[in-house]
Amino acid sequence: MTTALDVARIKKDFPILSRTVRGGHPLVYLDSAATSQKPECVLDAERAFYETSNAAVHRGAHQLAEEATQAYEDARAAIAGFVGGAPEDLIFTKNATEGINLVSYAFSNATAESAWGGSPDPRFILRPGDSILVTEMEHHANLVPWQQVCARTGATLRWIPLTEDGRLDLSDLGSLIDSSTKMVSVVHQSNILGTINPVRQIMDAAHAVGALGLVDACQSVPHMPVNVDELGADFITWSGHKMLGPTGIGLLWGRSEVLSGMSPFLSGGSMIESVYMDHSTFAAPPNRFEAGVPMVAQSVGLARAVAYLDELGMDAVHAHETELTAYALNALEQAPGVRIIGPTNSVDRGSAISFVVDGIHPHDVGQILDSEGVAVRVGHHCAWPTCRRFGVPATTRISTYIYNDSSDIDVAIEAISTAQRYFGTSTTSKQGCES
């Protein structure tokens, strides 16, 4: 139904979307914020690599090793280019969680090294009294690592609170970011609320006090045009599997001037310059942060995914999603007994929509939707503090992508009313059956 993308044609590119589930229901996949499905061209690219060029990269004197290395570095350049970055500033990780840990351990490691007389980049040394800032809508992946850093260094964790409608409350930003702030790590687009945050403003505030800044872009890079220079961050991390690529590959982009001062995270093969029995020196970024044999086939698959998205055009992808999100928000708002958790308009809002259904636990909502062929996520979405903030133990979440259209939303809405009939909750009553 949207005008920006030819969804009927796109659907044909995804083999899994033609299967049926739960006794013959056509699959309605509304869980792309958890992971996206993969087009055939991505599967073909990965398979072709294994069939023609498979070898360990950056080692070996044979032709296959050369071709594999070329494929891996070509993939790096293509993926970096997709976000307007330089290849040497893009690190392959196993997922976005590893990317954030890589940065958080740069702080822990520098702090430990400085205690033993080392001279790491002072921007990464933390002391009691220093602070790290996140938001109350972070995925656990951008919260727990910083809690851990604070526990190891004595630094204090602060967070930007939320407004009732699921936006960041920036009214107190001036005191949350002060001379004690060493790191600001914020989500670009919330995986639970759908909110798109003004990260440029927050990054600029961080830089004004000399702090570093990271943007968790897992839910934004797949869905809208993202340019690393425009975000103004020192680090941007995201994952491959949410943008049509394979699992097992994530990305961390860093400003080269910052990366060059960072201690390694995982150490071992591939990341060294020279090794002696008593010490080692390390390779320049990005190799310094890629210990061991990396995910070559996955990088090839992800590069193909990026090309596929480029062929559609990220402006068109974003326009499609904004239009579909507005449709879904409106349909959910019309549905009796349904309450949206997060912004209810499509301004600065992505396609992940969380909601609760009066009187029916999200796990049961998800089960009934599943029985109708509709795949959604239920639970706290790895954002438990955000659920607590809104006083709900869990939510049901629908999230769309390029292969969804309004008919998918219609099936989901109908399945919600099926759940309400099944559990005997009146469609107009606010009275739940939980006693």
Next chain:
Amino acid sequence: MSVDALYQEIILDHYKHPRGKGLLGESLAESFQVNPTCGDEVTVQVAGDPSDVLIGYEGQGCSISQASASVMSEMLNGTPVATIKEKRDAFIELMHAKGLGEPDEEVLEDGVAFAGVAKYPARVKCALLPWMALQDAAIKAGFITEEKS
């Protein structure tokens, strides 16, 4: 619907009309268990003595976890430890039977309604949550000495 095997009427009835719900005034021990994947919570308390174990509970969560707590409470409140162990073992076995279990209604009473839950791996944890809490509370109270079932 295909979920009818999961949502037996007995389960929905216990969910909507939980039996024996509420915490005890005083207890010997309690256990708070949470299912971190979906946020279901249950607290089970025990009191009394090994020949007459009193059970109280409180919780919030999906129909399966809350109905399971209600069924468990109705079946086991005021029974001796030997009965608790027997029924616990039977319920756990049923939950691990992948939907192929043939529960003995004499033993499991309303618990037989959960046979279909075992076909849904993601829901088995929900059904077992209150039973794990009871097990833990009973160990803390010294009613059960074994470490695990």
